Structures are given as structure tokens and as C-alpha cells.
Amino acid sequence: KAGVTQTPRYLIKTRGQQVTLSCSPISGHRSVSWYQQTPGQGLQFLFEYFSETQRNKGNFPGRFSGRQFSNSRSEMNVSTLELGDSALYLCASSVEGNTEAFFGQGTRLTVV
Amino acid sequence: GENVEQHPSTLSVQEGDSAVIKCTYSDSASNYFPWYKQELGKRPQLIIDIRSNVGEKKDQRIAVTLNKTAKHFSLHITETQPEDSAVYFCAASPGGSNTGNQFYFGTGTSLTVIP
Numbered sequence: 160k161a162g163v164t165q166t167p168r169y170l171i172k173t174r175g176q177q178v179t180l181s182c183s184p185i186s187g188h189r190s191v192s193w194y195q196q197t198p199g200q201g202l203q204f205l206f207e208y209f210s211e212t213q214r215n216k217g218n219f220p221g222r223f224s225g226r227q228f229s230n231s232r233s234e235m236n237v238s239t240l241e242l243g244d245s246a247l248y249l250c251a252s253s254v255e256g257n258t259e260a261f262f263g264q265g266t267r268l269t270v271v
Numbered sequence: 272g273e274n275v276e277q278h279p280s281t282l283s284v285q286e287g288d289s290a291v292i293k294c295t296y297s298d299s300a301s302n303y304f305p306w307y308k309q310e311l312g313k314r315p316q317l318i319i320d321i322r323s324n325v326g327e328k329k330d331q332r333i334a335v336t337l338n339k340t341a342k343h344f345s346l347h348i349t350e351t352q353p354e355d356s357a358v359y360f361c362a363a364s365p366g367g368s369n370t371g372n373q374f375y376f377g378t379g380t381s382l383t384v385i386p
Contacts, residue, residue: 163314192372202315202360202376214371218272249314253372259305260372262314 161185163252163263171269177238180266184231184252190214191233192260193225196247205248208233240270273298275363277377284351285385292380294361295343301363304344305374306335310357318359319346351384358382 164183172178184191192207192215204217208227225235231252237244247267251260274297284290296304302323307315321328321335321344328335332351337344348355358381362374 190372192374194374194376201378202362202374204373204375207371207373209371215373217373251372251374258303258372259317259320260374262307262316264314 163250163261165248165250165263165266167266168264169267169269171271172240174240174242174270176240177236178240178268179234179236180248180250180268182233182235182250182252182263184233184250185261188252188254188261189231190253190255190260191227191231192251192253193233193235194249194251195219196249196265197245202249205235237268242270244268245270273301273363273365273375275361275375275377277361277380279380280378281381281383283383283385286351286353288351290346290348290351290355290382290384292346292359292361292382293343294345294363294377295341296363296375297342298363298365299339299342301365301375303364304335304337305362305364306346307360307362307376308357309360309379315360348382351382353384353386356382356384 190209193205207215227233247265249265251262253260277294305320309315334347358379361377
């Protein structure tokens, strides 16, 4: 069974640009959640999608958005990048809410 | 919203000794508490979890205890081995199965097992 796949693994962007990250969940998993991991703030919840609907949202500005497709694949978008957006972005998939979540390898975003 | 605090931030133990990591949470509605292990450069991986209707759960050398009244839960690793060295994160998830996965993580504990 394939695990959670995130692409790309690494990204370097310039301040002010926008970026799209992709997450393919484990087959059969309908919940996909996104987290930002930084050395100073740890793992912070961005949002969660289930059956193409955003079900939960963390405390991040509107520059951070996402969506989920009918095959459960999810994308997150960050517009008008800031230096502080440099982080490891992790997605996690699960069958349902409040169940074991499996993480992808993450996308390392560097904003210069 | 939920706030999870985790202590200690770093922990060094001799191989074979036990390690204990403690977390507290603020939202009494939280009812699912997973623990993740993250090795350097790798993804977080679930090592054990507990639900609020259970006070203790054990899996070989790893155990988790939950005190709902005091709103704290702990990870216990016995007979530590060098491969246990990693960063450990606790998390709390509020709500039921229909409210989705919304984990609030502690800030992590860097565990070093000295051979």
C-alpha cells in the first residue's frame, strides 16, 4: 500500500511569489490535513479537507488556502510569500476524523 | 482553541533506562491523543495513541497514560535503545469522528539515548 506522497520535496521561491504544494493520500483515505513545521513554532495545523470540503481551519492568514479533489488528492496554495513562510509543510491522511493520521515526507519551502 | 504543552524539551537517558515525556492540554472536549516519533529528516510516525475512554495503553516497551481530570497524558518508554533517539510529539484532537482530524501538537521532546 503506497504511503502519503507529497510533491515537490523542495522548493525555493522569491518573496511575493505564490506556490502550490500537492498531497496524494493513502488510497481509501478521505481526510487530508496540512501542517506547517518550523523550529520555533513546531507543528501547526493549517486546515483539513474531507470529501472536497474544508472541515477545519487553523489560525493562519487568508494567504494560505487549499482544496481537495474528488480523488481525495489535496493541494495547498500560499500567495504573496513572505520570508516567514519558509518551513516544512506536511500533509497527513486518515480514513476518518479522530483516527490515526499518516504523514507524508513533506515539502521543504524556502522563501528568499 | 486547544493548547498543548510538552515537557521536557530535551531528554538524555542511558541505554536501558526509562524515559518519560509529559503533556497537558486545555480543551476538555479533546478525546484522541496520539504520539508521534520524528527521526531527523523523516516524516512523523505514529507510535501509540489513546482515547479518552481509556486510562492506559501499552505496546511492548511503550506505554501512554491519560488523566482526563487533570488534563494530562504521558509517554513512557522502558528499556530505551539508541534507535529510540528522535523527537517525540504529543497531540490532542478535539471533537468526534465527524469533526475531522485537527491535531494540536506539543512543541516536541528531543530524546537522546546514550549507548
